[in-house]
Amino acid sequence: MIDVVLPCLNEAEALPWVLERMPDGYRPIVVDNGSTDGSDRVAAAHGALVVREPRRGFGAACHAGLLAADARWAADGAAEVICFMDADASLDPRQLPLVADPVVAGESELVLGRRVPAERGAWPLHARLGNAVLARRLRRGAGVAVRDLGPMRACRRTALVGLGLTDRRFGYPLEMVLRAAAAGWRVAEVDVSYLPRAGRSKVTGTVRGTLRAVADMRAVLAEHGQGQRTTIPA
Incomplete structure (x- = not known):
C-alpha cells in the first residue's frame, strides 16, 4: 500500500474526480486545512482518511498528512512509500505510479512529477516562468537536476520524517x-x-497568493544558503 497526502482547502468540486481515480493500492489522506465548502464530508464519502489541520499553510497540511501516514503505518505497517499531490484535479492520480514506482524499486529516494501541460492555458505563463527560475536555481545552487518543483512526488515515509x-x-x-x-x-x-x-488557484490565481508563495520560497532559499536575492515569479 502507498499513502497519498492531498492538502485541501475548499476543493469539494474537484475531490470526487480525484478520489475516484485513485489507483488500486493507493490510500488517500485528505488534509482539510480549514475548508468551508464541505470538502471534508466529500472526501470521507469517497473513502479517504480525513485529517483536519486548523493551522493554515500548505506545509502545515502536508506535514499533518505525513504524520497521519506515520501513525497509520504504526498501526498496520502497510505503507512505507508516501506520495503527495494537489487535490484540485490539476494532476491525474492514475499517474501516481510514475513517481512511486522508482522509489518502490529503490532507483531513487525522491521522485518529482515534471508538469507537462495537457491543454493550452493549463499552466499560466507567469507561473511557468517562475517555476523555471526556481528550478534553475536548484540546479546551479544545490546540484539538483530538476526542471520543475512538481507537486506530485514520492519518497519513503521514514526517510522524509528524518x-x-x-x-x-x-x-x-x-x-x-x-x-x-x-x-x-x-x-x-x-x-x-x-x-x-x-x-x-489559491496561489497563481491571486496576486496575494503569488506574493505569499514568493516570500515563503525566498525565506527557504536564504535559510539553506541559496541567497536572498533570487527572484522567483509565481
Whole structure:
C-alpha cells in the first residue's frame, strides 16, 4: 500500500474526480486545512482518511498528512512509500505510479512529477516562468537536476520524517528538495500531465497568493544558503 497526502482547502468540486481515480493500492489522506465548502464530508464519502489541520499553510497540511501516514503505518505497517499531490484535479492520480514506482524499486529516494501541460492555458505563463527560475536555481545552487518543483512526488515515509522539515507554508516542497539533496538522496524527475484545475488557484490565481508563495520560497532559499536575492515569479 502507498499513502497519498492531498492538502485541501475548499476543493469539494474537484475531490470526487480525484478520489475516484485513485489507483488500486493507493490510500488517500485528505488534509482539510480549514475548508468551508464541505470538502471534508466529500472526501470521507469517497473513502479517504480525513485529517483536519486548523493551522493554515500548505506545509502545515502536508506535514499533518505525513504524520497521519506515520501513525497509520504504526498501526498496520502497510505503507512505507508516501506520495503527495494537489487535490484540485490539476494532476491525474492514475499517474501516481510514475513517481512511486522508482522509489518502490529503490532507483531513487525522491521522485518529482515534471508538469507537462495537457491543454493550452493549463499552466499560466507567469507561473511557468517562475517555476523555471526556481528550478534553475536548484540546479546551479544545490546540484539538483530538476526542471520543475512538481507537486506530485514520492519518497519513503521514514526517510522524509528524518529530514526534519520545518517550513509550514508554501516553502515546504522546496525545503523537501533542498534537504533531500543535502542528505545525498537520489532525486529524479518524470513527466506527468498537468490539467486545468477545478476552481481558482489559491496561489497563481491571486496576486496575494503569488506574493505569499514568493516570500515563503525566498525565506527557504536564504535559510539553506541559496541567497536572498533570487527572484522567483509565481
